[in-house]
Amino acid sequence: MSSRNVGPGPVNFIRSKQDVADSIRALERGLSFMRLIEGIGCSGCTNYTGRECALYRGHEVPEEVKRTGCPSWNWDQIPF
Numbered sequence: 001m002s003s004r005n006v007g008p009g010p011v012n013f014i015r016s017k018q019d020v021a022d023s024i025r026a027l028e029r030g031l032s033f034m035r036l037i038e039g040i041g042c043s044g045c046t047n048y049t050g051r052e053c054a055l056y057r058g059h060e061v062p063e064e065v066k067r068t069g070c071p072s073w074n075w076d077q078i079p080f
């Protein structure tokens with residue numbers, strides 16, 4: 001294994017300090033976006049009808065689950 005093949009994925013494309021800076025910015029943007037999505041609960045889940053969860057029909061989703069989502073959370077791809 002060459003030393004260029006160690007570390008996280010983008011390392012193979014790094015040839016200069018500018019590449020490093022660009023990679024850091026891209027990773028920070030990605031992390032910020034993941035943190036934004038992490039905070040979306042039922043309202044951003046494809047299973048949410050606006051009133052209830054389609055998976056657990058007939059059962060009210062507790063407020064704390066509505067805020068955070070459950071393990072079956074399926075993102076609707078809308079980032080707000």
Ligand code: SF4
Binds near residue numbers: 046
């Ligand atoms: S996050 Fe879970 S409880 Fe909420 S709508 Fe989606 S599947 Fe239902």
